[in-house]
Amino acid sequence: MTLLLNCSSLSKAFGARPLFQGISISFDDSERTGLIGPNGSGKSTLMKILAGIEQPDDGKIEAKRNLRLGYLPQEDRFPAGKTCHQVLVDAQNGAHADEHERELEATILLSKLEFPDHDQAAAELSGGWRKRLAIARELIRKPDLLLLDEPTNHLDLEGILWLEDLLSNAPFAFVLVSHDRYFLENATNRTVELNDSYPDGYLSHNGPYSQFVEKRVEFLEAQAAREQALASTVRREIEWLRRGAKARTTKAKGRINQAGQMMDELADLRKRNAPQGGAEIDFSASGRQTKKLLVAKKLSKALGGRQLFTNFDLVMSPGMRLGLLGPNGSGKSTLIRLLVGQLAPDGGTVVPADGLQIVHFEQTRAALDPAQTLRRALAPTGDNVSFRGQNMHVSGWAAKFLFRKEQLDLPVGDLSGGERSRVLIARLMLLPADLLILDEPTNDLDISSLDILEESLSDFPGALLLVTHDRMMLDRLSTDLLALDGKGNANFYASLTQWQAAKEAAEEAEAARIRAASKAARSAAPAVEAKKKLSYMEQRELEQIEAKIHTAEEDLVAQQKKMDDPKVLADRNKLHEVCAAVDAAQKKVTDLYARWEELESRA
Known part of the structure; x- marks a missing residue:
């Protein structure tokens, strides 16, 4: 193993609040590290320090000579007016002197990553494709160590599976920040x-995440047991001191000093063992006893000439607890808009x-006014809220969602993504509900x-x-x-495993259909043609x-991808054009396979 980065005693504070102190950690070329921690613990800041974008307040970083370091930030930004192809060509500046070689590398990588249109403007890409392009920009630089900060943001489930597969075969080491446990x-x-x-300010374990969870529990339980044992010892020492112990002998002096050290250690343990947890989340139910809250029958909907689902039944x-994929x-x-009547x-x-009382968490967080203060966002009508019949001051309510008092007068627009999610959840918890509809509530939560x-x-x-x-x-x-598959089908499954197996079977069936079509086309060709020799x-x-x-x-895949573009879905004429394409x-793929088999049989 080759050491790539070595960090010694890194410390960083945000204003008067320390993020982390004395972090000493190293990363080698076998690295496949997941970096986790509560919101505000400094994960993104540490990644920026590792990338050389920010400097620590104290400590140093030593890197391997000529280390190629890549960094994927949470926000994906691209130069105005640049196409996907141009973004990747520009990313190689300094790597290849030959422009033709840079262009060829960009074309090959975009094709491997299944980009539908290499010449599409980067700024016009959807969130998922922007993330893929940002990842491609780092990959084409051929990093030795790639730092990825929340790389699954904006990716749908299929995109996350794609990224998992890409990283599992990665020829480079990586460190990633993620809250996605699978x-x-x-x-x-x-x-x-x-x-x-x-x-040490951090806990590290080599092995899968599930093993880390077990080791964390063992460590914290041992630390709590140490606190209890030390507390008993300290009580005995305090009683001895109260009896009037005199520091007249070397032995007595040593015991007094040791008692002081144990008290300091106990205070430190109590601070570390204090509950830190996450936000106190608890939704309120209305108590309705109705067996059928919402019934949808023979539901059909098309947008832009594209059928999303047909004759679909649902009873809530x-x-x-219905998961929507x-x-x-x-x-x-x-x-969702159909079910809530929008x-x-x-x-x-x-x-x-x-x-029926429906509480709806919207992915876009459009319900939040960025100019409104956190105080007013949490308590719109005063300095108190009523939760389950009890009044609570807004500062206490804010503390349940991990907000500090000094944040109450900050505008909501200055909060992080995870903090804005917690604001929305706090507001929704005040509303009694029969039906909860939560659209991506997990984004940015630790x-x-x-x-x-x-x-x-x-x-x-x-x-x-x-x-x-x-x-x-x-x-x-x-x-x-x-x-939902966006092609008119809506199917129920018992588990993710069953859904994934059905998805893979459908993909194999489509591939088999194409092979069968080409075989049928070959069989239909006149027998006399098969006997003719090939011309030049x-x-x-x-x-x-x-x-x-x-x-x-590649063209077929590109056209199929266009059907998932929200801009295409919103434009009926454009959608008709894409469907025809x-x-x-x-048809072109099928015809080419048929022609290939015909020529090969004659050759």
Whole structure:
């Protein structure tokens, strides 16, 4: 193993508040590290320090000579007017003197990552494709160590699976910040948690994330037991001191000094063992006993000429927790808008129970006014809130969601993504609900807050409709899974494993259909043609046809990807054009396979 980065006694403060102190940690070329910790523990700051973007207040970093270091920030920014291809060409400046070689590298990588349009402006990409392009920009620089800060942000579930696969075969070491527990389990071989609960300010374990969780529990239990044992010893020493111990002998002096050291250690242990946890999340149910809260029958909806789902039935009852799956653009948000009455179906009916109380968490966080203070966002009508019949001062209510008193007069727009999520959850908790609809509530929440959110939702007696890319939460909470594919199909599954198996089977069936179509086309060709020798031009055609098939298949994938673009979905005429292009591309692939088999059989 080769040491890539060595950090000694790193410290950093934000104003008067220390983020971390005395962090000493190293990273080698076998690194597959997940960096976790509560919101505000300094994960992103540490990543910027490792990347050389920020400087520590104290300590130093030593890097391997000529280390190629890549850094993927949370926000994806690209130069105005640049296409995807140009972004990757520019990223190689200094790597290749030859411009043609840089362009070829960019083309190859974009094709490998299945970009539908190499010449699309980077600024016009959807959030998921912007993230893919940002990752591609770092990959093309061929890093020895890649730092990724929340790389799954804006990726749908299929995008996260793609990134997992990419990292599992990565020829470079990486350190990533993530709150996605399945992603950490599948993509990393070491976990490091920044947390004041540990004597060194962090805890590191080599192995999968699930092993780290076990080791963390063991460590904290041992630390708590040490606190209890030390507290008993300190009590005895205090009683001895109170009896009037005189420091007249060397032995007495030593015992007094030792007692002082034990008291200091006990104070430190109590500080570290103090509950830190996540936000106190607990939704309020209305107590309704109705068996059917919402009934949808024969529901159909199309947008831009594209059928999202047809003759779809759904019954939401108390205790039901429905996980909603589907790639971006498949109709998840449209279905939610139908169920809450914001949009009318093309066919079918949605019938809510009388007086149904729905609480809706919107992914866009549009309900928040960025200019409003945190105080007013949490308590719009005064300095108190009423939660489950009890009045609580806004500072106490804020503390439940990990906000400090000095933050109360900050504008909401200055808060982090995780803090804004907690503001929305705090507001929704004040509303009694029969049906909770949560659209990506896990974005930016730390792992301890995710655990508490899961616990609260599992205890919620009403119905829950949950959209999240957090597979662990879906697995743990969902009593049913509903998957939309954006092609008119809506299917129920019992688990994520069943959904993934069905998805893989459908992909294999599509590949088999293409092979069968090409075989049928070959069989239909006149027998006399098969006996003719190839002409000179046909021989040249055979030599070039594999490349043509590859190009045609890339074009087919590109056209299919366009169907997931929200801008295309919103434009009926554009969607018709894309659908026609998909059909034409599919026919071209089938025809080329048939022609290839015909030429090969004659050759």
